Every structure is written in C-alpha cells, then in structure tokens.
Amino acid sequence: MRLTSRLGSAGLAVYFWAFVVFLFAPLVVLLIFSVNKSATPTLPLSGFSTRWFHEAFGNGELTGALLRSIAIALIAAVLSTALGIMASLGLLVLRGRAAALALTVLLLPLVVPYICLAVGLLILVQEVGARPSLVAVILGHCVIVLPFAILVIMPRLRSLDPAMNEAAQDLGASPLAALRLITLPLLAPALVSSGIICFVTSFDEFAIASFLAPSGQPTYPVFLYASARTPALLPEVIAVGALIIAGSIMLVVLAEGGRRWAERRLVGQTAGSGPLTAPDSEQPATFAIGNG
C-alpha cells in the first residue's frame, strides 16, 4: 500500500537530506578545517596538514583544560549515577503524593536555566565561606546531571520484579547483599547509559563552570569560549573539536555494543554458543527422589 504520493515521497526525501545536512554540516566543516593547512578557517582549502593537532597537544593550557573537563565529567558521572541509584530506590518505595513531590524536586534542575543555577551556586559558595573551585564545579554538575541519571535508572528499576529482591533475602542475603548481587547487576545496562549521559552533559557544560571554576583553571568549554576570540588559537581548537567528535562517536558505538552485550548476558543468549535449543517440551519430569 502506498502511504504517500510520488510527489510526497520526493518531498520527504528532500526534507530528509536537508535535515541531515543541517544536523551534520557543522561537524563536517570542523573535521575538514582541522586538517587544513591554512591558519584561518576560510575557503578555498589550502592543503592537508596535521600540524594543528601537534600544536594543540603542545599547548599546555589547552590540554590542561581538556584533562580537567574529563576528570570533572568522570567524577560527576560516577557520583550522580550513584546518587541516581539511591534516589531511584527511594522513589520505588514512596507512594502517592510523597513520590510525586520527591520526583518533582529531584527533576527540577531540568527546567531551571543553568545560568540561574550557576549564579545561585556562586552566591551559595561564597556565603558558606568557600571560594570558586573545581569541587564546586563538580557539585554543580551533579545537581544538573542527577535528573538524567534518575530518568535513565528509574524505569529500569521499575521493570524489575520486586519478588527478586525478596527472593534474595529469603535465601539468606542481607538487604545490602541483595542490592549488590541481584539489583545492581540487573541495572547494569541503565547504569552504563546513565554514566555516559552524565559524562557528556557535564563535559559540555559551560554556564556553571564559567562561574564556579577558579581563574587559571578553566574547564574545556570555558577555555574554548575564551580562545575562540583569539584567532591564533582557532586552528588548534578546531583540531581538538574534531578529535572530540571522533571520540564521541566511538563512545556511543562502544556503549551501544556494551549495552547489547550486557542484555545478551542477562537472558543468556550468547551468540554462537552451540545449539541454542528452544525450551524443551513442557512434559514434566517426575521428581527423582533419591531414597536413602
């Protein structure tokens, strides 16, 4: 059955490709100019060169900012995923109005503009007598990425049979052991997703970092923003941008592969592990009672 007219499908194709170009053109431009010989990113292209990559990694300020951001994002991702597990476990036992209220409070940072949070955090940090620091940036990032962690972990937790946790305790596991041996392994795919989303969001975050990062210790987005206005640094920034795009693509591919692997492990359908017999016929075996 034809869902669209000939004209309609031609229009759809045009729309699709326009969409793809719109989405990826900036990235492609970045990749192209990262290997362009000229020091100014203008057409026509002036030839292939890896010079900007060398220079970027020779620039201590740039690599320092990059490593700083990676470290902050890693810590924020691990912290907020751990907090996300705890919050989700708590939300699971709450009922009715209390659950709705708790969830709203936890997800609130999603709808508050980061810039407002940033100003608030700066005032708070100064009020408690502290100074802008990387720890403050990490804490700020935890606030904004925790909702993502909860949104990823909670549905997975809800889908688990609560009787499994009870079964573990019934068989002698303490509540903590049941969490470690049963609930967490079954949550693993969601924890990986949560970690990646939190990492990327924190790595990318500008507003909070620009307010809370101490001067001389910018995160990568903050450093980028400052250097984009320094023409001499632009080619190096473009080169690192290209690397980050490549790294992101790899991360997504790896994560998806890892997620599939974990899911396969859960149901036990290891590809190529010999003949995977369908569940045997429902004919019940008589219980073989050994007699003493």
Next chain:
Amino acid sequence: MHPNEPGGQAHGLAARPGTGQVSLVALTKRFGSFVAVDSIDLEIPAGGFFSLLGPSGCGKTTTLRMIAGFEEPTSGRVLLDGQDIARTPPSKRPVNTVFQSYALFPHLRVFDNVAFGLRRAGVPRDEVRQRTGQALELVQLSDYARRKPGQLSGGQQQRVALARALVLRPAVLLLDEPLGALDAKLRRQLQVELKQLQAQVGITFVYVTHDQEEALTMSDRIAVVNRGRIEQAATPQDLYEEPANAFVADFLGVSNLMDATVAGPSGAGAQVRLSDSFSVEVQRGDVACRGPAKVVIRPERIGVEPAGSPGSNRIPGLLTNVVYLGSGLQLAIQLASGHAVTALVPNTGEDAVSAWSPGMSVACYLPPSGLRILGGDPPAGGRADDPANGAG
C-alpha cells in the same frame, strides 16, 4: 538455618524430623485502614502439606508473607517450633519461598540460582557443588545447570525455583500459587508430583492457592480464608463433607444452597421445610437448630428420577438445562419448592445421555444423609428460634 548440617538421607533434602511446626497467634496485618489479616489463629502441623485457600484479596498471601518475613505483623505472633519469629528478618528464618513469579535471577545460570542460598550461608565450595547437584537432580534439571532461566520453559523455571528453595533444607517451604502460570494439564501433573515430593522430603509445605481443586488434591489440611479470617481449617474430606458454613460449602466445589426452615426433630435428624408444601428429612449438620437456616447438598448427591417416583425426600422439578460434561451430565433443575439446584448424573452410556432433555418433569431425591444444615452462619437478621416464624 542449618545449611552445614549433613543430610541424613541420600538426597540430603529431607526435613529434620519433628520440625517445621507453625503457629499463628492472633496474627493481624493492617494496611492503613484496610485489615488484610484479621486476628488469625492457626496451627500448621509439622511435616504436612497445608493449604491456605481463598478468593483473591482474602489475605492468604499476606499471611504467607508474614510467615516468610516480607511483611511485619501489625500485631500477633508467628511461632516456628515454639519460637516467635515475627520480628526476624527473612534472611534469618529457616523458611524458604517459591514465588508466584518464580523470581529467578535472570543474570545467573540455573546452577548459580540454586547455589545462591548455600553461598550466602558460607557453605564450602565442594558442598555447594554437591548439594546443588542433588537439588537439580531432584527436579530433573541436571542437564540444564548451565542455562540461564530465560532459556527454560515455564515448568522448568518453576522447578528451578523449587530446587533453589529446597536446597537450603528449610523447616518450612512456602509456596505462593506456584502453579498459577502453567497450563491446566501441566498443572495437574505437577500437583501430584509436588505432593509426592512433599511426602518424600517431609518438609512442612504451606501452599497458597485460590484453586479449590488444587487444594483438595494436594493438601493434608486446608484452611479456607475469607476477608482476612479463617472460615474453617480441616482435612480436605472434612471440608468437603462437613463444611462449617455457606462460604466454605460454596467455595469448595459447586454446592446447592437452599433457604429453608428447620421445623423439628425427625428420625435421626431434623424435619426441614423447603417451602409451605415440601419438607425433607436432614440428618447431617446442625440438626439441633430450629428456625430459618441454610440447607446444602452436593450436586453429585442429588438423585434425579422420572417424575412421580414414590418415596420421601423427593421433590418434583422441571429440568431447565442439560450440559454434557463428558464424564457426566450437569442438570439444572427448578424444584417445585422454589429452589434452583444443579445435579450431576454419571455418564453410564448412551441411554443415560439421551434420557434427559430440557423441559422434562423430573423428581429429585435429596437423601437425608446428603443434606446438611449449616450452622454458625445465620442468615441476615439472625436465626429466629420461633418455629412459628418459618411455619408461615
């Protein structure tokens, strides 16, 4: 739990003799204003197959969960071999559960599922391997030890759940509608096998079900639960033959409940008026009571005879419906006394089947020994002891 205790029997899964006696004392569980379990007193003898039977929402599962430790009683006691375990966490009770959903751990192989409890108890590695192997052998799943639960059929998963619970040699095994998810034929086979298994290992089984046939088939004793209370606890035969009240009579199989009036003594029993013009003699039940009461008779005890058959305890009736059941016929009869009853006649051959058709006039023989006056459950408004009340 005594997971280290060497098994006396070859299969190593037998109960320690004389253990596994459960007493519930004034056990109550409230959820907010809802009373799920209402001051239950119950004795569950050691080493038997005990069923909690009742409609959904009657409190039977909540009772089971309090024995397992997943719910804390609002008040009352749970005694296991004389010791109150009501506040003991589930991980510390010598009680294991087979869940309705099986609750197998999907990320662990069958072997590791069964070995889970032994490892938690710190049983040495060799013994874990040996006892897990025995348990899998018991349920005939030795060949499936390396599979994940997701690769097993429903019946096999059910048996893994059973092995996982039995391997710890619990004093009491709790089963929460473990056959509910299986198809009818498989369920009937497993009922028999579960009962055999229980008899062999001698562990106290406490079995929750809403299926009266299942409870009758498997149990040594049954407690009929309704609205958080025990209606009657007795052997299957006593429950079926001597139901204490209308709920029990009705819940255990089809029953014909008739409103009637007990008029006075008659022979070995009581004279009961079914209507102004029809009386019968009733020999069983609360024959000493007088006044309005309910009289019950099982469908298979009603004798359906040609119209006009002579003799006492016979009521004329009109056959309104005939259902062919294979092994017999189910006849719906409107009695001249105003009661509608269901009768079961055996299929003794082609003649027996063709003999009945809707619209026929028949006579129903209600034998005095098959009729029963139900006491303890007076109709609304209470039982009037004034004979004139029902004499009309």
